[in-house]
Amino acid sequence: MSEAAARSDGVRRANLSRVLRLVHIDGPQSRAALTEATGLNRSTVAALVGELVEEGLVEERAPDSLGRVGRPSPVVAPDGRVVAIAVNPEVDATTIAAVGLDRRVIARDRIETDGPPSPEETAQLVSAQIAAWREGPLRAARIEGIGLAVPGLVRTADGLVRLAPHLGWVDAPLRDLVAAATGLRTVVGNDASLGALAEHLFGAARGVDDVIYLNGGASGIGGGLIVHGTPVGGAGGYAGEFGHNRPGIATGTDRRASDGVLEDEVSRSRLLAAVGLDSADEPTLAAALTAAASPPVIDEVARQRRILVTALANAVNVLNPSVVVLGGFLATIAADAIPALLDDVRAQTMPSVADALELRLAVLAEDRLLIGAAELAFADLLRAPSPT
The missing domain is CATH 3.30.420.40 (ATPase, nucleotide binding domain)
Structure with a gap:
């Protein structure tokens, strides 16, 4: 690929990310609104939306034309069948949810335990829940990855839980354990930091x-x-x-x-x-x-x-x-x-x-940590929605 072609491809990918992020964070929008928000021309936005539709990341809907003059612009919405699995292990229960790219909580379960689960037990709980959901609410879903919101010190570089004192975890390789148990890309973050992210993007902040x-x-x-x-x-x-x-x-x-x-x-x-x-x-x-x-x-x-x-x-x-x-x-x-x-x-x-x-x-009430964990799992997709 020539240098000029590589530059052009880089710009296209950046614009795909902009459009997908806009409809993910701000909700469904018309093509006209996306054109105004991005500063791109209409044909470019139409091409970008078309590519995102082909990738199964957004869907176009007929607009509500009631009371409008002229031909209304199609509405672009994130495809809710693209999901992230969000997990919050705690001392008395592990909460697991499937969160769509449209931010809907499609399924959730709070699995109560007699005491804090071990990292290995957490991985198995997640694996079993995903397997059950694949036969039910996630039958038609594309699972993008797993995000875990952990109440402890998480090393961001590799998802190692250095210390979760109330869970009794020390240097727990949680990311690797969950990825091995599920076969899915896994990321780990501190629960409160992810709650802050969720409330900043979608909630009180x-x-x-x-x-x-x-x-x-x-x-x-x-x-x-x-x-x-x-x-x-x-x-x-x-x-x-x-x-x-x-x-x-x-x-x-x-x-x-x-x-x-x-x-x-x-x-x-x-x-x-x-x-x-x-x-x-x-x-x-x-x-x-x-x-x-x-x-x-x-x-x-x-x-x-x-x-x-x-x-x-x-x-x-x-x-x-x-x-x-x-x-x-x-x-x-x-x-x-x-x-x-x-x-x-x-x-x-x-x-x-x-x-x-x-x-x-x-x-965001009791969904805040789960939505934050889902954002962590969606981060790579939102950054680079088109395959290389």
Whole structure:
């Protein structure tokens, strides 16, 4: 291939990626809208869409012509039959979902376990679930890959889980184990970082360039950062471990763990104990806390809020975000107190740092980590949708 031909092919591939990413992130759009968004001419967009249709990545639909003048432009939508398998192993259950390129959660299952699964058990759970779904909801699907959202330190270079303390994993080659068990391309990331990505692309932080995301799960509290519109992973991919910071606790009676870190004090397990549950998914815990009217439950929620506020103030002082997003059980305890919590955060930050700060709840709810894991699995496809 000549240098000029190689350049032309590179431009074509980049434009294919632009078009596919637009309909994936922003949803179905007319060819006319894609022409305006890309700045390309109509014939070029038509050719690109045609190639993506041939690749089975998008589909064209008849537009709604009601009330329109002239010939309406066809609507281009991501093909929902292209799917990623998203996995979130936790201490009490492993959640597995099939997420379409159109962002629909096609299937999901929460497999409860007596204790944390081993990496090998996780790989087998994923393999068995995919095999079952291939005979059912994924019979006609094209599985692009598997993304795992793990509550721990994940080395981004090779998907090695360096440490997931609540799962008991140390230097677990999770990517390789799952890939071997399923025969599918596999990628691994930190759960909270993937939650941040999902909320930034599709949820509460959409369109916001500077974001702190805190995720409260069964394994503790993790976080993700978006700075100037770009996810920040740190040198090894381990950035965002807010749960291991030590916030100041102003009132000694609020402390529950001697020399404990944030996730020892602001804890899902303490909330479960307060409402008398051994295990629960997010909606069940939220409903139990809402229904509880006893002073011990009310006091525990208030205690956790006070400590969370100080942790948030520390993070805001350092990073000066526009928005802080809370997910998981953190969203549950903050849901009916956002204005008061924001006032308390501002009271503990430097003047002006939090003047324009917004505190928001994750809007993707219990799907946020799964959608983030699916984005990780879709990343190569979105970057290079045409085969070499």
